[in-house]
Structures are given as structure tokens and as C-alpha cells.
Amino acid sequence: MTATARVTADAAPAPRGHGRAGVTRAVIALGGNAMTAPDGRARPEDQIAAITRAAGPIAEVVATGAEVVLTHGNGPQVGNLLVKNELAATVVPPVPLDWCVAQTQATIGAMLLDALPPALARRGVPRPVAALVTRTRVDPADPKLREPAKPIGRYLPAEQARVMVEHGQVWRDYGAKGWRRVVASPEPVEILDAAPVSALLANGFVVVAAGGGGIPVVRDADGTVRGIEAVIDKDLTAALLARMVGADVLVIATDVPAVSLRYGTPAAEPIGRVDVRTLRRWQAEGHFADGSMGPKVEAACRFVESGGRRAAIAGLDTIAEAVAGRAGTVIEGSS
């Protein structure tokens, strides 16, 4: 719990109930399935089609009267940008990983700006939509910065990976699949651009923010803020953003209807409503895999433990019900 404690100490959360009295303020984190084809392809047309489909469930949440902040992942998109960097490196200067994250915020943000207004209009809630470039501050002393562990981009044969290692990158051997780059994934400490999110929410906007976990930056001793080569987990960032904008509810949309115990075994059992203490116990027992459900469960627990009313992990199609606590795995405070 050290990480959570540090976040709590460091960031300046907005007071709860920052929105209109009695109105739910929800942060919705969209997973990769909201932005790629069912087979995982991520051509521009695949991304546009997926986001157009996702706009319907999002508009349903807005139609309940909730104030909504959207955030999203960007794995395949950043992977593609890294490949372009590599293949063009002798002709144009490669850009750092924080720039790649920024680039995906704008392309995914623009697709949401195109797709949401028609979906909102169809449901009779013609609310304006805005997309913000958003930076997430991390601690330069975070030990995770020194232990790259998050695989990213494409697999390469050993001899090609070796060239990238000579250029200072960290690559790991994944056996038959080949080698893959691993990058640091530090803890989010502060959403530096949370203030415009709150201002736009208060003005009636649906806000897209902190995509891809936010652009990773550190603040140097002299106050300078600068990007770093890292990616931040988008669900952990969503939990922090939710707290900083005074949201009541955090919904993590994914491609399964709920979190399961003993996932992938014949004894798998979906979790419905659960108190955060029980979920932490199951987490400690190792029920939730590091690279998939683990960060979502961790993000949900952090949000509720820091005072959030409710977190839910649910299928994209049921996010409106999940906001109300009636679908997915719903996590609430321990009584």
C-alpha cells in the first residue's frame, strides 16, 4: 500500500461532489477493444469503426445525466509509432516515447470528437465534447523507472533486437515469438492537466483526457517539467484522475463482462458486488494476472480506498449500468 499512500500524500484532490449537486461524475477508462477491430487490427479504419461503436455505450452514460470524463489506452497505437520511428530513423529524427503517447492522445481524441456528438444527439443529450492534451507526473526516484518491465511494440529476431539494445533500449527474449522492447512503467503521481478537465466538466462538456496513461513527465529540482521515456498504466492514471476531478464513480471498460476468480480455469467464477477489503484479499491470493486484470483491480481498489464511492470493471456494452452499480464487478468501500 506504499504506492497508494504516496499518491494520497502527493496529489491535491478536488473535494468530492465537485460537480452539480446530486449529479454523478464518472471517469470511464476505455480499453483496447474500444479502439481496435475484434481481431486486434489497428488500421485507421479499424480504429474509427471501433470508436464509433464505443460512442453508443458512452452516450448512454451521458444520457443518465452523469458528468463524464473519458480516458483510454493506446497500446497498439504506440506500438505502431515505435515501428515508424525505428524504420525511418536514418531519414528523420526518432521522437521519444512521451511524444508517441501524446500523438495517440490526439488521434484517439479526434476520433472521439467526431464520433461522440452524433451518438449524444441520437440519445437527446447534445452535450459538447472536448479533448485535452494531458501530462501525468511521475516521481524521478520511482524504482520502476530503473526496472523496465512493460513490453511494447513488435517482436523482432534477436539480431535486430541487439541493434536496438546497442542504441540504449532494453529488449527481452520472449522465446519463439522473438524479442520485444520493455519500457519503464512508473506510478502516476499527479495529473498535471487535471484543472482544465474540471473547468470543462463544470461547463457541461464531456471531456477526453489522460489517454494512454497521460504523457509521462518529471519535475526537476529547478521546477522544469520534461517528458521521459516511459508509459504509465492507463487504469492507474484513470483512478488518480478520477480522484483529482472529484469523481464519484470510476468505470474500467474492458472486453469481459466482469472480473473472475480462478480466471481461465474450469472453476472460474465472475465477481459481482464486492467490498474493497475482500477484493484486496483475492488480489493478494494471486487471482488477477499482472498484464491484464491486475492493474484494473489495483486501480479500482485505489479509487475506492481514497474515498471514491464506487468503482466498476465491466464490459463496454454495460458501462451505463456499471456506473449505477448494476453491471460488471462493482467495488465499494468496506463497511
Place this chain on the structure above:
Amino acid sequence: MTATARVTADAAPAPRGHGRAGVTRAVIALGGNAMTAPDGRARPEDQIAAITRAAGPIAEVVATGAEVVLTHGNGPQVGNLLVKNELAATVVPPVPLDWCVAQTQATIGAMLLDALPPALARRGVPRPVAALVTRTRVDPADPKLREPAKPIGRYLPAEQARVMVEHGQVWRDYGAKGWRRVVASPEPVEILDAAPVSALLANGFVVVAAGGGGIPVVRDADGTVRGIEAVIDKDLTAALLARMVGADVLVIATDVPAVSLRYGTPAAEPIGRVDVRTLRRWQAEGHFADGSMGPKVEAACRFVESGGRRAAIAGLDTIAEAVAGRAGTVIEGSS
């Protein structure tokens, strides 16, 4: 003047004096020199250094008490992205030109988010800064969409250009330099995301918006908004944005201290204060080159003709004085 007339008819401008009473609201358009090294190089470190330098003059404008919207060009940045698209096309899907524009909004926006707060703090005006993803609508019937004329990206030998032409692109022979891609540059008709700019200005933010002329989109007959393969002139977009957010002043920052008559000849003569009718006459006489000063002069004229108090075209170092009408070429209404 047909283009101006259409823009006036089509867009819904905010009323003048939309900001605080008596407070100047200024849109500042940053040119390429604010984002690249003096020799034109655009590696990430060159861009960060240039934007850090530009932050000083921008902060000076804010320190005068003005409300400030920043917009910016993106030529070298988009050029680099196009090269990456080409060189990686067999491995990852190329993305369309509107996505490239979006990508540059986020990287340049993030650099401004990093660079401005320290500059503002040094001048005692710690205003918050926000960067928005911004789309600019164009008319699908704009004849400029059918006549690609804006050169973009790198020069290639004829045989390589021919391959791109076979893929549907338009390339033009520039003689000894080689061939270069030309793209459509339609008229901006509406800044679709002007509303969040106004909302953030009203909440005290310095706002970065509509970079690279905005992400070019069209609205289909069924209401669908979608990106198109084009780039929009950043100064014409700045003039439209200034009108839509009810700005008093438009300043176009560039790498010369003022507009000149007979530029590049021994009889060159810088223009100081000028009324818009006189400037239009000089424009008609051919004083301002298409690819350089032409669009800046056109943008300044449009802004003043549509009711803007003052436009200025000035060196980056003098933008605070230019906002006040005391530096650069200052264009005001004809009396």
C-alpha cells in the same frame, strides 16, 4: 473576397468583448521559427529549445493582462511524420494526413504545456495553461480540395515519386531539388472545437488550440464528421479562430520584424501602421508572395474586415508590443 464572404456567412462568431470587460483577448499564431532551430532543424531537442525560447515573449503578452490563445504551424513536424508513414508502410498501416496534423497538435501542445508555466511564473502571472485537440471544418465543395497545391514533406527522385503517384498521391517536379508531394489546402470554414477554447479562456486559462491549421474535417450530408487528406493554412485558421472566440487582436508572429513592400529588392520598405483597404491594394499589386507573407496578409485582412480591432504581423520577440499596436505591421480598419 468570395472566400471571406462565405466564411462570414457560415460560421457563428462569438460576440466581441466576450472576455472580461476592458481586457484584450488576443490570438497569437506562432510560425515555424518558434518551433525549430534557427537552421530549420526539427529534432525533438531543437523543438523543445525553440519553444522554451518562445515562451518568454508569450508570457510577456499574458503579463500585459491579455487573455491569450496560442495557435501554431507544424510544417516540418508533419513532413517528418509523412516520411515515417512512407518508410514503414509495409510493416504498419500508414495514417492519413489529418491524423498527422492531430499528432503535431499534441506534441507541440505538450511542449507548450511544459514551457509556458515557468515563463509565466517568472513574470508573476502564474496562469494555468491547457492544450486542446482541435478540428477545423472545410467545405467538401471547396475547389481547392480538387487542386492540390501545397508542397509538403521531403523531395524525392522522380522514380521514387512515381511510386507514390501510383498510390494515388499528387507529386510535383521541382527541378534540381527533385519531386515533392502537393496536398490540398482548403479554406477553413468553422473551428469545430472553438467552444472549449472560449470556456477555458473564461476560466483564466492560456489556451493552445487549432495547431497546424486544425485537423481538417468535412461534415457529410448525414451529419457525420470525418477527417480528410488536406492541410489548412494556419494563419487563415488563426483569423477564423480569433473571430469565433471574440478576440480583439490577432498577432501573427514570424521571423521578420514586419511585412515589407518590394520584399527582397533593394527598394524594400517595411510597413508600419496601415489601414486594411491600403493593405488589400498592395496585396492586389502582388507585393506578398503566395507561399510566405501572402497567407499572413490575407489572414490579417480577413480578421480586421470581419470586425477585429487590430491585426499585427511581427517578429516573435515583439509580440507583446504588437498586441498593443506598437510593433510590426499593424493593420486596422479603414476609417
